Amino acid sequence: MAAAMARGWSGEFERMLFSDNGSGRARALAEELGGDAVANAELAERADFVVLAVKPAGLDAVATELEAANKVASILAATSLPRLREALPKAEVLRVMPNVGVEVRQGVLCVAGTASAEVRAKLALLGHVVEIDDGEFDEATAIMGCAPAYLALAVEALAEAGAAAGLDEELARELVVETTAGTAELLRVRHPADVRAAVASPGGSTEAGLEALDREGAREAFAAAVAASLERMRG
Numbered sequence: 580m581a582a583a584m585a586r587g588w589s590g591e592f593e594r595m596l597f598s599d600n601g602s603g604r605a606r607a608l609a610e611e612l613g614g615d616a617v618a619n620a621e622l623a624e625r626a627d628f629v630v631l632a633v634k635p636a637g638l639d640a641v642a643t644e645l646e647a648a649n650k651v652a653s654i655l656a657a658t659s660l661p662r663l664r665e666a667l668p669k670a671e672v673l674r675v676m677p678n679v680g681v682e683v684r685q686g687v688l689c690v691a692g693t694a695s696a697e698v699r700a701k702l703a704l705l706g707h708v709v710e711i712d713d714g715e716f717d718e719a720t721a722i723m724g725c726a727p728a729y730l731a732l733a734v735e736a737l738a739e740a741g742a743a744a745g746l747d748e749e750l751a752r753e754l755v756v757e758t759t760a761g762t763a764e765l766l767r768v769r770h771p772a773d774v775r776a777a778v779a780s781p782g783g784s785t786e787a788g789l790e791a792l793d794r795e796g797a798r799e800a801f802a803a804a805v806a807a808s809l810e811r812m813r814g
């Protein structure tokens with residue numbers, strides 16, 4: 580996820596610094612985007628602003644190495660602001676939940692906590708920033724952090740169905756991907772129910788398709804996905 584944010588920020592900053600736990604991903608990113616791979620303590624000393632993107636269980640171990648950091652944005656799932664402030668008492672801490680759209684600057688970033696205008700402007704470069712309460716993060720994550728995977732599954736399944744119906748695989752994917760992009764744009768100005776109604780004329784083929792989706796439990800399947808993600812987040 581940190582790599583997606585860094586790619587979204589590519590070309591915006593004088594320099595980006597990266598660290599990892601020994602895998603070499605930090606060096607590879609530094610080579611890809613320009614910048615340096617350094618140890619956590621050096622990163623905290625040199626950076627204006629640190630994005631903390633380890634797995635939640637790694638918070639305490641890494642926080643001790645980030646003592647010198649004065650501005651930290653944590654993207655750790657299921658890790659509350661009080662918990663972050665306890666681990667990083669000297670820093671201005673912002674809780675952020677981004678999704679993978681940040682890589683193409685069309686992410687959604689839910690935020691809560693303290694942040695300077697400068698930090699907020701950096702986040703806004705990556706997409707649509709929404710202020711939410713600290714207590715809403717799990718539910719928000721279940722529908723915006725996880726959802727790119729669910730929507731990608733829907734695209735994959737539709738394209739596969741198109742190919743099974745006889746279309747060339749590449750063509751089927753292109754048709755579904757571009758339809759998804761256009762529909763996403765339309766959904767910015769129209770309610771989802773209006774879009775459904777506009778496409779599904781009575782007695783038509785879309786109506787038949789929507790009825791089949793209802794019969795097969797499409798809504799229930801999405802509700803189950805959100806419930807399962809929440810259950811995992813809440814341990």
Ligand SMILES: NC(=O)c1ccc[n+]([C@@H]2O[C@H](COP(=O)([O-])OP(=O)(O)OC[C@H]3O[C@@H](n4cnc5c(N)ncnc54)[C@H](OP(=O)(O)O)[C@@H]3O)[C@@H](O)[C@H]2O)c1
Nearest residue numbers: 580598599600601602604632633634635641654655656677
């Ligand atoms: N995946 C998503 O879509 C998404 C969305 C929103 C938020 N998040 C949150 O983002 C965080 C990372 O998730 P992910 O999916 O990106 O996991 P990931 O691919 O496993 O990335 C975790 C990174 O943290 C590094 N790391 C671990 N310990 C470290 C240490 N002591 N010092 C420096 N770096 C260290 C790892 O280094 P190595 O490469 O050496 O292992 C790895 O590069 C999680 O807290 C997750 O809740 C993820």
